[in-house]
Amino acid sequence: MAELILPTSFEEMRNAFEASKADQKLMEFIEPLDEVETEINEIASELGKAGKVVFLLGNPGTGKSTFIQSLSWRPHIKIRCLKEINANEYNTTGSMRELYNAISLTTQEASRKIDGGPTCIVINYLENLENFEKADIKAFYRDLNGLLRTSPLFIIWPVTSEEDVSQMMEYARTVSSTIFPRNKEIIRFNGPHEEKFIDITKRSIAVINDGMELSDFSLTDKDLEETFCEFKKLPKIQKNIREYLEMVKERWRKVSGHQAKIRAEIPKSTEVWFLFSYRDAESIVGQFARKSQRIEDSWSAIHDKFYEYIPNSQRSAKWDAKRLQLALYGAIKTRIMFLPTNALISCISAYSTNPQLNTLINNNNVPANWKDKKEAKRSLSNTPLYKQLINEPYPAGKRKGGPAASALDTASPIFAAIVQWISGQGGSDVEINRSVAEAISDIGQVKAVSNQAHPWIKNIIPDIFIELPHKQICIEFHFTNRDAPGVIADYVLGKLDVYMDQLEMLIKSPKA
Numbered sequence: 001m002a003e004l005i006l007p008t009s010f011e012e013m014r015n016a017f018e019a020s021k022a023d024q025k026l027m028e029f030i031e032p033l034d035e036v037e038t039e040i041n042e043i044a045s046e047l048g049k050a051g052k053v054v055f056l057l058g059n060p061g062t063g064k065s066t067f068i069q070s071l072s073w074r075p076h077i078k079i080r081c082l083k084e085i086n087a088n089e090y091n092t093t094g095s096m097r098e099l100y101n102a103i104s105l106t107t108q109e110a111s112r113k114i115d116g117g118p119t120c121i122v123i124n125y126l127e128n129l130e131n132f133e134k135a136d137i138k139a140f141y142r143d144l145n146g147l148l149r150t151s152p153l154f155i156i157w158p159v160t161s162e163e164d165v166s167q168m169m170e171y172a173r174t175v176s177s178t179i180f181p182r183n184k185e186i187i188r189f190n191g192p193h194e195e196k197f198i199d200i201t202k203r204s205i206a207v208i209n210d211g212m213e214l215s216d217f218s219l220t221d222k223d224l225e226e227t228f229c230e231f232k233k234l235p236k237i238q239k240n241i242r243e244y245l246e247m248v249k250e251r252w253r254k255v256s257g258h259q260a261k262i263r264a265e266i267p268k269s270t271e272v273w274f275l276f277s278y279r280d281a282e283s284i285v286g287q288f289a290r291k292s293q294r295i296e297d298s299w300s301a302i303h304d305k306f307y308e309y310i311p312n313s314q315r316s317a318k319w320d321a322k323r324l325q326l327a328l329y330g331a332i333k334t335r336i337m338f339l340p341t342n343a344l345i346s347c348i349s350a351y352s353t354n355p356q357l358n359t360l361i362n363n364n365n366v367p368a369n370w371k372d373k374k375e376a377k378r379s380l381s382n383t384p385l386y387k388q389l390i391n392e393p394y395p396a397g398k399r400k401g402g403p404a405a406s407a408l409d410t411a412s413p414i415f416a417a418i419v420q421w422i423s424g425q426g427g428s429d430v431e432i433n434r435s436v437a438e439a440i441s442d443i444g445q446v447k448a449v450s451n452q453a454h455p456w457i458k459n460i461i462p463d464i465f466i467e468l469p470h471k472q473i474c475i476e477f478h479f480t481n482r483d484a485p486g487v488i489a490d491y492v493l494g495k496l497d498v499y500m501d502q503l504e505m506l507i508k509s510p511k512a
Helices: 010-016 017-028 034-046 062-072 097-104 107-112 134-150 160-173 194-208 221-232 241-265 283-287 303-308 321-330 341-350 355-363 372-379 384-389 403-426 431-442 485-508
Strands: 054-055 081-086 119-124 151-159 184-190 270-276 335-337 448-450 464-467 473-477
Touching: 010 017, 010 062, 034 054, 034 062, 034 151, 034 184, 054 134, 062 081, 062 151, 062 160, 062 485, 081 097, 097 134, 107 134, 107 184, 134 151, 134 160, 134 485, 151 160, 160 473, 184 335, 184 431, 194 221, 221 241, 221 321, 221 355, 270 283, 270 384, 270 485, 283 303, 283 335, 283 464, 283 485, 303 321, 321 335, 335 384, 341 355, 341 403, 355 403, 372 384, 372 431, 384 431, 431 448, 431 464, 431 473, 473 485
Parallel strands: 054 151, 054 184, 081 119, 119 151, 270 335, 270 473
Antiparallel strands: 448 464, 464 473
């Protein structure tokens, strides 16, 4: 199972990305806060050639630092640029003079480029002044007042305590009444609205973890919703986005630990690959599976898409979001794939030994070269099925025309005849499974067997079974021409229910 990366502080979040890409990535999931942005914009618009100080007051964990950083890429915010000052770096002598000097270094550029708006300075990590002498504090404010009279600086000072803010403002007013904008000395910051927390979390996970989704971490929407219900019970002082993210991480730790225990009970990792081969299978399968150049993620079943077919149906008696999660990514790993119709027909034509099936093939004008084993292996080796078996990515993009489309057109009526033979004319898919398994084995890199019982999951006989060094693969074909998306959902959920019933019995059974 993938390890969830979900930073809960701005510093951790920014460090999760390369410096050159940090802002671009943060833009993708940071939630705009229109009311606070409007207050800041109003102050920035009124500054002119003089500067002001504003306190941004909010509890720890509400996202003040993240919000401030977002100001630098909001085009409607009327500031020229954003400069951050780490107060810890300018407090080596115990005097506030070093901090003042750091601020004053920005004044010349700020005045020279005033046409672009005021320069915004953020004073970080200085939430109170209790470590400084009163005379030093007053001297700082006196010097700062003189600086701001002629410098277009917009100083935002993040703080967490209203008592500390009142004390800081009292010191300032003993030397000047113009440092702060009138009646706008404090901007109160509560962070994003709670109803946005789930959406923010989902977007954060996707961006920070390179496009991975909840399901990659064995989490579901229900997990986030249940976590949010627990979050709502917390005291008001604790209810912030950081706390919710921490709770989601804790939820993931419990889920991953549970699944680790399940896997410890299972002799070897098992994957179930469902394959569909009708003419437009590639398009329909694409709704249920994730395409990725990362081999481990390729063709992974999409949890939310399958879950659409569970509520308000008879399936809901057997399936909930968590059981589905275990079936797709936990106890087993599920992939949804397509095997191009022409590749399947070529394998059958070249490897079948069944007289009835061979007669059907001959009566349906199968191209002569498709009956050649060399051609069948060539065709099969370029399919998603075989590429995934040998850990090679399948080329991105859907095949739209040319020889590939022509081959599908040729194969489609033959496939329809085979489906009819299986479903209504006494035929069996056993010979088809054997033909494909033999073709896979004949290529030479992987050994496949058909219609053989799974070595340790009772009552499971996959169409094709493949033993690899670190996992076992069960391939399940659905030979149908019905191309409605619900057909895929129905077949996959039905088969997975059988697998899960057996696994649940195995896990619950007492040790010998």
